[in-house]
Amino acid sequence: MKGFEKVSTEFKSRDLVIPGDILFEGQIRTGDNTYRWQGKVCASRIGLVEYSRGVVSVITLEAGYNPLVGDTVVGNVVDIELGRWNVDVDASVMAALNIPEAIDAPFRPDIVMPDILDVGDTVVAKVVDLDRRRTPILSILGRDLGKVERGLVVSITPSKIPRLIGKKGSMVKMILKETGCDIVIGQNGRILINGETREQEEIAVKVIDKINMEAHTTGLTNRIQEYIKTMKEEID
Amino acid sequence: MSRRRKKKAWKRVDGREWNELRPLKIESGVLPNVDGSAYIEMGRNKIIVGVFGPKEMHPKHLSRPNTAVLRCRYHMAPFSTDPRRSPAPSRRDTEISMVIRNALEPAVFLDRYPRSVIEVYAEILEADGGTRCASINAASVALVDAGIPMRDLVVSCAAGKYDGQLVLDLGDYEDKEGEADVPIAFMPKLDMVTLLQMDGVLSAEEFDGCVNLALEGCQKIYEVQREALKKKYEVEEEEEKKD
Numbered sequence: 137m138k139g140f141e142k143v144s145t146e147f148k149s150r151d152l153v154i155p156g157d158i159l160f161e162g163q164i165r166t167g168d169n170t171y172r173w174q175g176k177v178c179a180s181r182i183g184l185v186e187y188s189r190g191v192v193s194v195i196t197l198e199a200g201y202n203p204l205v206g207d208t209v210v211g212n213v214v215d216i217e218l219g220r221w222n223v224d225v226d227a228s229v230m231a232a233l234n235i236p237e238a239i240d241a242p243f244r245p246d247i248v249m250p251d252i253l254d255v256g257d258t259v260v261a262k263v264v265d266l267d268r269r270r271t272p273i274l275s276i277l278g279r280d281l282g283k284v285e286r287g288l289v290v291s292i293t294p295s296k297i298p299r300l301i302g303k304k305g306s307m308v309k310m311i312l313k314e315t316g317c318d319i320v321i322g323q324n325g326r327i328l329i330n331g332e333t334r335e336q337e338e339i340a341v342k343v344i345d346k347i348n349m350e351a352h353t354t355g356l357t358n359r360i361q362e363y364i365k366t367m368k369e370e371i372d
Numbered sequence: 373m374s375r376r377r378k379k380k381a382w383k384r385v386d387g388r389e390w391n392e393l394r395p396l397k398i399e400s401g402v403l404p405n406v407d408g409s410a411y412i413e414m415g416r417n418k419i420i421v422g423v424f425g426p427k428e429m430h431p432k433h434l435s436r437p438n439t440a441v442l443r444c445r446y447h448m449a450p451f452s453t454d455p456r457r458s459p460a461p462s463r464r465d466t467e468i469s470m471v472i473r474n475a476l477e478p479a480v481f482l483d484r485y486p487r488s489v490i491e492v493y494a495e496i497l498e499a500d501g502g503t504r505c506a507s508i509n510a511a512s513v514a515l516v517d518a519g520i521p522m523r524d525l526v527v528s529c530a531a532g533k534y535d536g537q538l539v540l541d542l543g544d545y546e547d548k549e550g551e552a553d554v555p556i557a558f559m560p561k562l563d564m565v566t567l568l569q570m571d572g573v574l575s576a577e578e579f580d581g582c583v584n585l586a587l588e589g590c591q592k593i594y595e596v597q598r599e600a601l602k603k604k605y606e607v608e609e610e611e612e613k614k615d
Contacts, residue, residue, distance in 0.1 A: 155516055155521070155525060156522070156525055156561035158561065180481060180522060181519060181521055196519065197519075197605065200426060228426035228428070229428055269486070270486070
């Protein structure tokens, strides 16, 4: 780690970098959204560079959804095949939901699949596996998973989901408390909002849009809290 | 008249110096319905580019098991030229689509998204010579805006020969009436050329001169691309200060 500061003179932590920017030259581990080329570590996406102990990475501002095991996702059923549903989760490939993962019973030919989930239904699901072709395998068995009966879905850039959750969930807890809405965050950038009144839901949508626009700024949680307060006053 | 004096007095049809670019403006993230987008004005060229993906390939048999496919469409609007141009894709459109794809492919990490497709749509609203270069410039900004992993930006610029003189960034008139035209696409940080075409007649020395001139132009355009990408986030920061 000696000489670390010397080598990375061009950028410092939290600087905006663009694909191709040389972030580091020499021995270091490459983190997210970086690649190594001729001994140099370069950015592969636009975002904020982060130099931490022995790793250089880019916290990206624009990225599609990359499915990982354990993610909760909000998806749309787009097709029914024999024994499985194809679910669009905004990934580069369609996700699969197999019958045993939907009704906790083995596949039988007499199961009427559209009665369980039909094309056009929205589901909250968990990624339980990535198969050999990296197709995400979903499950809707478990608490808070399954078909969505009501609420509205908004989409944001998936790479900004950590900002929406905040440190140890600080941001989302605050939004839940202030708006009184029930919010399910899909790691794929789709967020399910369920409020008691239409006004509450509208506040939540506006707040999420604001976070999406200002994810790269500091002191966001406090500003969002102020923002919600002013909106509430407007309604009253 | 000596050669040097001629060079000094000589001005181009549109009043530019021999090594001067046309006025350039790039904006990123202009379309809300696509994953990434960019708008470019390069002289009188007006081009808008939208990017989708990576997403599932349709029809499925065209997908590749080991990499994503980059699909590009270059299209000139009927009102982009005088006289009106047929909106049906012509041979020229198909060729330039292929040229743009080949220029962009080396910069994109296609192998990270097997069996999927990345789509680039370049729509020429107004054409003024050098549309393929302008489309590549806008497309690489749009790809970054879409969050697609890239090795580097791709910058493109043309140089050529008009009236016996090497010139940078040819306009429509110089393109048609000039002796030669050399469009180049270039990855500035990796120092690699991804496209090199030539149309017309040049001596070996003149060709070298054209290549170097175009690469110089690319460096200038690269700065504008960088600014365009950064601007999207700066504006938001300013708004936040006002609050």
